[in-house]
Amino acid sequence: LSGHEHTRTGLSQAALKQAFIDNLFYLQGRFPEVATPHDFYMAAAYTLRDRLLDRWVKTARSYKHSQARTVCYLSAEFLLGPHLVNNLINLGIMDTARAAGEELGLDLDAIVQEEEEPGLGNGGLGRLAACYLDSLATLEIPAIGYGIRYEFGIFDQTIENGWQVEHTDAWLRNGNPWEIYRPKLRFPVKFGGHTQQYDDDGHLRIRWIPDLVIEGRAYDTPILGYGVNNANLLRLWSAHATQSFNFQSFNTGDYYGAVRAKVEAETISKILYPNDEPEAGKELRLKQQYFFVSCSLQDMLRLQFNTTGSVEKFHEKYSVQLNDTHPAVAVAELMRLLIDDYKMTWDPAWEITRHTFGYTNHTLLPEALETWSVELFGRILPRPLEIVYEINRCFLDEVRMRFLGDESRVARMSIIDETQGRRVRMAHLATVGSFAVNGVAAMHSELVKSTILKDFHDLWPEKFHNVTNGVTPRRFIVAANPRLATLLTERLGSDAWVRDLSLLRSLEAHADDTGLHADWQAVKTAAKEDLSNWLGKHAGVTPDPASLFDVQAKRIHEYKRQHLNVLHIVTLYQRLKANPHLDLPPRTFIFGGKAAPGYFMAKLIIKLINSVAEVINRDPQINGTLRVAFMPDFSVKNGQRLYPAADLSEQISLAGKEASGTGNMKFSMNGALTIGTLDGANVEIREEVGDENFFLFGLTAEQAQRHQAQGYRPWEFRHESEELRSALDLIDSGLFSHGDKELFRPLTNSLIQYDPFMVLADYEHYVSRQSEVGHAWRDREHWNRMSILNVARMGKFSSDRSIRDYCEQIWKVQPAPADV
Numbered sequence: 001l002s003g004h005e006h007t008r009t010g011l012s013q014a015a016l017k018q019a020f021i022d023n024l025f026y027l028q029g030r031f032p033e034v035a036t037p038h039d040f041y042m043a044a045a046y047t048l049r050d051r052l053l054d055r056w057v058k059t060a061r062s063y064k065h066s067q068a069r070t071v072c073y074l075s076a077e078f079l080l081g082p083h084l085v086n087n088l089i090n091l092g093i094m095d096t097a098r099a100a101g102e103e104l105g106l107d108l109d110a111i112v113q114e115e116e117e118p119g120l121g122n123g124g125l126g127r128l129a130a131c132y133l134d135s136l137a138t139l140e141i142p143a144i145g146y147g148i149r150y151e152f153g154i155f156d157q158t159i160e161n162g163w164q165v166e167h168t169d170a171w172l173r174n175g176n177p178w179e180i181y182r183p184k185l186r187f188p189v190k191f192g193g194h195t196q197q198y199d200d201d202g203h204l205r206i207r208w209i210p211d212l213v214i215e216g217r218a219y220d221t222p223i224l225g226y227g228v229n230n231a232n233l234l235r236l237w238s239a240h241a242t243q244s245f246n247f248q249s250f251n252t253g254d255y256y257g258a259v260r261a262k263v264e265a266e267t268i269s270k271i272l273y274p275n276d277e278p279e280a281g282k283e284l285r286l287k288q289q290y291f292f293v294s295c296s297l298q299d300m301l302r303l304q305f306n307t308t309g310s311v312e313k314f315h316e317k318y319s320v321q322l323n324d325t326h327p328a329v330a331v332a333e334l335m336r337l338l339i340d341d342y343k344m345t346w347d348p349a350w351e352i353t354r355h356t357f358g359y360t361n362h363t364l365l366p367e368a369l370e371t372w373s374v375e376l377f378g379r380i381l382p383r384p385l386e387i388v389y390e391i392n393r394c395f396l397d398e399v400r401m402r403f404l405g406d407e408s409r410v411a412r413m414s415i416i417d418e419t420q421g422r423r424v425r426m427a428h429l430a431t432v433g434s435f436a437v438n439g440v441a442a443m444h445s446e447l448v449k450s451t452i453l454k455d456f457h458d459l460w461p462e463k464f465h466n467v468t469n470g471v472t473p474r475r476f477i478v479a480a481n482p483r484l485a486t487l488l489t490e491r492l493g494s495d496a497w498v499r500d501l502s503l504l505r506s507l508e509a510h511a512d513d514t515g516l517h518a519d520w521q522a523v524k525t526a527a528k529e530d531l532s533n534w535l536g537k538h539a540g541v542t543p544d545p546a547s548l549f550d551v552q553a554k555r556i557h558e559y560k561r562q563h564l565n566v567l568h569i570v571t572l573y574q575r576l577k578a579n580p581h582l583d584l585p586p587r588t589f590i591f592g593g594k595a596a597p598g599y600f601m602a603k604l605i606i607k608l609i610n611s612v613a614e615v616i617n618r619d620p621q622i623n624g625t626l627r628v629a630f631m632p633d634f635s636v637k638n639g640q641r642l643y644p645a646a647d648l649s650e651q652i653s654l655a656g657k658e659a660s661g662t663g664n665m666k667f668s669m670n671g672a673l674t675i676g677t678l679d680g681a682n683v684e685i686r687e688e689v690g691d692e693n694f695f696l697f698g699l700t701a702e703q704a705q706r707h708q709a710q711g712y713r714p715w716e717f718r719h720e721s722e723e724l725r726s727a728l729d730l731i732d733s734g735l736f737s738h739g740d741k742e743l744f745r746p747l748t749n750s751l752i753q754y755d756p757f758m759v760l761a762d763y764e765h766y767v768s769r770q771s772e773v774g775h776a777w778r779d780r781e782h783w784n785r786m787s788i789l790n791v792a793r794m795g796k797f798s799s800d801r802s803i804r805d806y807c808e809q810i811w812k813v814q815p816a817p818a819d820v
């Protein structure tokens with residue numbers, strides 16, 4: 001190695017190669033001739049981890065010296081995706097590492113593909129948290145992500161006989177080279193039992209006597225920024241039985257009791273809940289939430305106390321963001337820790353608490369708003385419940401003072417809902433306990449103020465903000481679509497766009513450049529070929545890369561309306577069958593997404609997609625003009641295969657239902673055009689790219705609202721549209737289900753009778769917009785121009801912009817660059 005380069009930190013080809021061989025030998029106990037692909041992956045991961053740790057230690061030192069405020073992002077989910085590729089990019093050593101691999105006869109891409117991703121999230125909310133960690137580090141903001149180290153993440157999906165089948169995600173099976181266990185960092189968390197008053201030197205205090213104490217143990221993962229030396233921390237908590245608990249039982253001879261307690265404790269961080277199943281008040285889920293919140297707050301308070309000798313200025317040092325209401329119990333828990341453990345009185349403790357938290361709302365769907373029965377909450381968390389009551393008492397006095405005599409308002413705003421049994425409303429707790437509340441897209445933030453939190457907006461208008469979501473271009477352009485990244489860098493003359501996505505705007509000047517068009521189309525076609533090959537191996541369909549790739553990838557849910565997409569496919573199929581000479585441009589419809597295991601209708605939609613695929617793909621009369629493919633196991637990793645290959649992005653939720661969407665941004669950044677409703681961030685995407693480069697359709701949120709209020713009659717739409725009727729009838733005919741006329745009846749019946757997400761109302765406009773898509777596709781030059789303009793105008797949707805907004809509007813934090 002040259003100069004002062006060190007094997008553990010050096011970035012030269014020689015250093016990387018040496019480190020890789022050392023790690024293979026000393027950590028895996030292997031030499032190249034006998035090593036498996038997984039051994040190679042582990043050796044590469046450890047090689048990167050050393051370099052990350054070097055930066056992390058230096059970052060920690062810098063943060064300590066700068067008096068900077070720290071952001072703590074509390075989230076029950078972090079859907080990180082594979083680390084290796086991202087770390088290679090952020091360290092800037094992709095090419096060097098590839099060359100080092102070649103010297104050893106190894107293919108870096110194959111090694112990268114070996115990684116099993118940590119699927120510690122359900123979808124958009126968890127992935128957003130991961131994008132924000134990337135941007136926080138890139139913007140050099142002192143930040144810690146806090147969450148749960150689930151032993152099993154989101155289930156793996158296979159498709160069997162057209163149905164979704166779930167498999168446990170044993171992601172830790174082969175070890176996790178990215179995490180560092182911190183044996184000294186452990187905190188006790190209490191559950192159950194009762195409280196009692198006691199006299200503490202003349203002060204009346206409360207003691208919580210639990211019937212179970214479990215221990216949270218910290219596992220840290222370094223998160224490196226792009227092109228900077230800052231590496232932040234993701235700290236995930238794992239639940240264990242406490243030492244003392246074990247010994248006690250053992251000494252009394254209750255060996256099995258001790259083992260049972262251990263199992264019970266470890267259950268808490270065992271598995272990620274599928275969060276888009278209606279909230280069923282699951283006890284374990286409340287325990288998970290309290291568990292990670294309590295550990296995280298104890299961790300922050302300890303740091304604050306150890307560095308300043310007191311916790312009085314906690315809120316000046318920490319800004320704690322609640323990612324949805326999952327961590328909202330933090331409001332009560334911080335009060336409890338300050339009062340019971342740090343012996344503060346109520347008023348100063350409340351001053352700290354209400355200046356500490358920010359709350360981000362991610363959904364308006366009533367069935368998704370978290371509430372817990374007071375009975376359950378009090379049984380599991382007796383002391384926090386007392387504190388919730390006291391917070392509520394003080395808060396309702398404030399409401400009464402402002403709105404004299406308006407008792408119905410008091411009842412509406414109460415943290416305790418008394419209308420359907422007594423329930424704790426977590427969104428109210430979060431709003432009362434936070435200094436800022438925000439939605440995740442402009443339209444969504446307006447709806448938060450005018451609907452679910454209207455009364456709170458009346459009381460505290462200044463508390464409400466909007467921060468439109470964003471996604472990281474490091475993962476969703478550079479990692480997912482290296483060909484496009486190379487082309488952009490070539491055309492812009494620099495890779496500065498990776499840190500400042502607004503620079504892509506200068507592409508506008510080249511939107512009509514035929515040279516660029518040729519390169520642009522070549523990049524897209526190559527990605528489509530890759531995807532086609534992958535689908536051939538994993539989905540049994542090998543689509544023609546020359547066809548239009550029309551993609552819908554997201555969780556399967558009625559409000560996202562994958563069945564609207566299916567109705568369009570069936571309609572085209574019928575048109576072609578009726579008129580075989582109809583000149584339709586070849587299209588491949590690609591779906592990806594998981595259904596919550598208990599969500600029958602969503603699973604039936606998956607079955608319908610696969611059943612329609614089976615019939616259409618095999619029909620010789622169709623002859624490949626239409627193809628349908630379901631990508632199994634949509635994940636971050638598989639998403640990275642999909643986004644670059646899409647020509648058309650389906651963002652077709654009923655207006656007013658999708659808080660933001662972030663897939664919409666990922667597709668558009670990779671040059672797909674959008675067919676979409678005026679929902680969530682679609683509204684802002686259309687504003688940025690221009691209406692002429694976006695296929696808009698459907699009711700507005702207001703119109704949808706009005707129709708629903710006036711009594712929506714979906715069957716009338718069925719009567720009025722011949723094509724819609726015959727599409728529904730064809731599904732009911734058994735054609736797609738080997739003659740079984742009943743299979744899809746629950747779906748078609750629901751559409752005709754209730755249609756809660758107004759699929760039938762939007763059908764006609766959707767289908768006619770889709771025809772325009774077909775026409776536009778024929779003029780490839782114009783299409784390419786629109787595609788280029790989409791990418792050029794995506795600057796706003798970088799998560800770097802979102803994080804800057806949070807820093808300025810909400811957190812009031814400054815960057816603290818790490819010293820080299």
Ligand code: 26V
Nearest residue numbers: 124125275276277278362363368659660661662
């Ligand atoms: C959805 C649903 C649907 C009905 C059944 C019960 C249920 C429970 C939870 C949820 C998801 C709520 C939180 C969430 O994941 N929101 C998503 O957050 C993304 C990031 O802000 C955003 O882009 C998505 O639009 C939003 O759905």
